[in-house]
Amino acid sequence: DYFGPLIVAAVYVDAEFLENFSDLGIADGKTLSNRRICSIAELMRSDYAQHIVVVEKMPIEYNSLYDTFRKRGQNLNHLLASLHAEAIHTLANRVDAKHVLVDKFAKDYLITQQLNQRGFPPTRLGIEIRQITKAERDIAVAAASIIARDVFLSGMDTLSETYGITLPRGAYQVVEAGKEFVRMHGKKALGEVAKLHFNLTDAVCAL
Numbered sequence: 001d002y003f004g005p006l007i008v009a010a011v012y013v014d015a016e017f018l019e020n021f022s023d024l025g026i027a028d029g030k031t032l033s034n035r036r037i038c039s040i041a042e043l044m045r046s047d048y049a050q051h052i053v054v055v056e057k058m059p060i061e062y063n064s065l066y067d068t069f070r071k072r073g074q075n076l077n078h079l080l081a082s083l084h085a086e087a088i089h090t091l092a093n094r095v096d097a098k099h100v101l102v103d104k105f106a107k108d109y110l111i112t113q114q115l116n117q118r119g120f121p122p123t124r125l126g127i128e129i130r131q132i133t134k135a136e137r138d139i140a141v142a143a144a145s146i147i148a149r150d151v152f153l154s155g156m157d158t159l160s161e162t163y164g165i166t167l168p169r170g171a172y173q174v175v176e177a178g179k180e181f182v183r184m185h186g187k188k189a190l191g192e193v194a195k196l197h198f199n200l201t202d203a204v205c206a207l
Contacts, residue, residue: 002174002200003167003193005058005155008080009148010087011044012051012095013140020047021143028136029145034153041150044143053091054151055083059159063191076197077106078114085114092125100127103135103145159193167193171200178204 021044029037045052057065069079088100088111100122102111108131115121122129135141153169160167163185168177178200182190187205190196194204 001152001169002171002178002195002198003059003156004152004159004169005056006062006083006195007057007148007151007155008055008083008087009144009151010053010091010100011048011140011143011147012091012097013143014051014095017048017051018139022139026139026142026146028142029149030136032146032149034149037146037149038153040146044147050094051091052147053087053094054147055087055090056151056155057083058155059191059193059195063196066195066197070197077110080105081110081114084111085118088127088129089115089118089120089125092127097127100129101135101138101141102129102131103141104131104133163189163193174200175203 024040024043025032025036026040032040065079065082066076069075069082072078084102091097092100108129111129111131112122115125136145156167156169163181165177165181165184167181168174178190178194181193182204185192190201190204194201
């Protein structure tokens, strides 16, 4: 999504969680309606807040982080790995997790590298990390995707309300909305609502 925050979420699933939520129809957040996402997320938070970790970077912080990684000669995958490492480290210190499953987005070593740089290698945390494609087929990853989407939707609502403009999700009508935002608030403010490194920024800022 061009507009809005970047969210990484982690959910710890144990036998009790499975017993209580296996019948809810937890699935990849991209396949559920926004209303269903909000409903399931609320239920999970009400009973299992300690099982959930969210790392949220609103656009201003996200853009600053992206620039920092670029100055190091690193790319978006390094930034994503850093946020995943933060979520994994936080949750591993909170619950008795032994296995971590990640929806694969880059080379496997990146998350381990970020954990090592934080001084918390997987061996010290007592966890094994597996990274696979289409990991949302697992209930833990699916649950995390629901939490992440719910937080994203909330962040989008906050930004839209703050700036007095409906910011579209995904890629549909993004350029038109971006141009309207620039007319209302100026180009310098675009980084407060959008991820500036996207190629769409050139189109949004074009005369």
